[in-house]
Amino acid sequence: MWSCMRRLSAAAVLGCAACLGAPSPLELTVPAQFPPMVIPEDNPTTVEGVALGRRLYYDKRLSPDASRACADCHLQSQSFSSTNATGVLPHVNLAWAESFLWNGSTEGTLEDAMHMEVEEFFGTDVALLKEPDLEALFRAAFGDDEPTTDRAALALAQWQRTLTSGDSRDDRYVGGELSALTASEIRGRDLFYSERGECFHCHATRLFSDNQFHNNGLDAEVAGAGRAAVTGRSLDDGCYKTPTLRNVAQTAPYMHDDRFATLEEVIAFYSDGLVASPSVDPLMQNVHDGGPHYTAEEQTDLVAYLRALTDDEFLSNEALASPIAGE
Ligand code: HEC
Ligand code: HEC
Known part of the structure; x- marks a missing residue:
């Protein structure tokens, strides 16, 4: 029932022309005894959205001078933290967070946090994202190849929801x-x-x-x-x-x-x-x-x-x- 609704809302966002190539809903893992994961209706998790978010996370073109990627400070082997800056917070189970950063200056959903990271912290220049390889990923995730900072943030939030750790x-x-x-x-x-x-x-x-x-x-x-x-x-x-x-x-x-x-x-x-x-x-x-x-x-x-x-x-x-x- 719930995944049907998500499928519907994804199709509604894309419009009929894109229906044939609509992104596929992704079932997310919730480890045992975790609280339920709340996913905003208007940003359902899809295979293609996660693929775009993952790519952007590792791609230096997300920064305005193509000098750094999120993953330069957030390394998988260190639970997506690192020593490349002071106090780097790990990216693990942030799907359940309601405030972000050590002082909680960003509050809300992962989407809110990713908007802040892309638009304020990185100051992403969409001109750098207008390249065929990325445009193809935007098209698969959102139905057309127009990169926007909003879409980048939505895709990064979807990707973050896959960074779940519950198997120690x-x-x-x-x-x-x-x-x-x-x-x-x-x-x-x-x-x-x-x-x-x-x-x-x-x-x-x-x-x-x-x-x-x-x-x-x-x-x-x-x-x-x-x-x-x-x-x-x-x-x-x-x-x-x-x-x-x-x-x-x-x-x-x-x-x-x-x-x-x-x-x-x-x-x-x-x-x-x-x-x-x-x-x-x-x-x-x-x-x-x-x-x-x-x-x-x-x-x-x-x-x-x-x-x-x-x-x-x-x-x-x-x-x-x-x-x-x-x-
Ligand atoms: C009153 C709440 C509270 C209690 C009780 C508490 N912690 Fe913490 N813990 C925190 C906070 C807040 C921080 C981060 C503080 C900071 O960076 O200024 C922290 C940081 C840590 C860190 C560092 C994590 C990191 O990634 O930097 C470890 C490890 C830790 N605590 C373990 C423990 C252990 C073990 C105990 C029990 C002996 C304990 N804590 C009790 C609130 C608490
Ligand atoms: C230069 C190193 C660096 C880069 C690059 C970087 N971060 Fe961070 N990140 C940090 C540091 C340091 C913190 C903790 C800062 C604070 O709390 O004041 C942090 C915190 C975060 C948090 C908060 C986590 C929590 O538990 O509240 C999120 C989310 C985050 N980063 C996402 C990103 C994303 C997305 C990108 C790419 C757009 C990115 N970061 C790029 C260093 C970096």
Whole structure:
């Protein structure tokens, strides 16, 4: 029923002349125990739309001087993050995000985020997209070969919805395969989901993010920083979007300013390095004592658990790699 409606709306957008070559609806994967994926009626996911979005993501012609592609900073092997800029956020399960960037300055759907990336961040010049190879992809996806920044953003949003990761060893453990985690990882997991760890309150659900903003106790001086720069509210001082922990072993360095080089440093911070400030989250228990002071074994276990959130299939899936020959 639902896919029929999507098929209809795609045909309606294209008009009858294009009906014969209408793009084919693509069924998207939603991993077990994920929330439902909401797809806007006016941008159904199609095989051809995803192919265009994938191509644009890897294509330097999306930038006005053809100097860089999205994939220059967002590398598949690093869960679509990298060290090529500071604080590069990964592209994983963004289909479930409602705000984007560390301070959430872009809110709404993936379409909204992609419009911002194409039109504001890159400032795409459509003249560079008017080349036969790209025009053919635009025609297949949208019925005629006119490239626009709107269509580029819609296609990129469709592509982003295919960047779904839900097949780590932790997922297999949750699915009932109890041998998928080692004893140390299970201890780390138990701590993660305990009131002593508190991790799960913010790194919540199978997305490992509550999609909210928190001050997790990194700094004493937080006035105007992070989310507060968007909202102007002092309770948002030093608050940043909770990053997902999926594939976190591949996304070093850590935090919005890349201050920690390793997961061991991150856990040492949560154990002993918490800093008080007026907006620090109440979940950062013992902040006035620097933290809960995990034992050496607890820290090793937590790091081990975080490493069990790696989804090797996602990081090496050919369908998510560059479609450009020779890359
Ligand atoms: C020069 C490196 C660079 C390039 C090129 C780049 N990005 Fe990013 N991207 C970043 C950084 C850094 C951040 C985090 C910035 C912030 O939050 O302030 C980010 C964040 C994002 C986010 C937010 C993710 C989230 O969890 O909120 C999206 C979406 C995104 N980029 C998409 C794109 C797209 C699409 C392109 C190509 C049009 C692109 N990026 C090109 C560096 C880059
Ligand atoms: C109060 C909410 C909250 C709690 C509780 C919390 N975190 Fe975080 N976590 C965040 C936020 C927000 C960030 C990003 C902060 C920043 O960059 O300024 C973050 C960052 C991280 C990062 C770095 C991720 C990256 O890609 O940079 C890791 C790893 C992490 N947390 C693990 C944990 C673990 C393990 C626990 C439990 C011991 C925990 N967190 C508890 C909110 C929380």
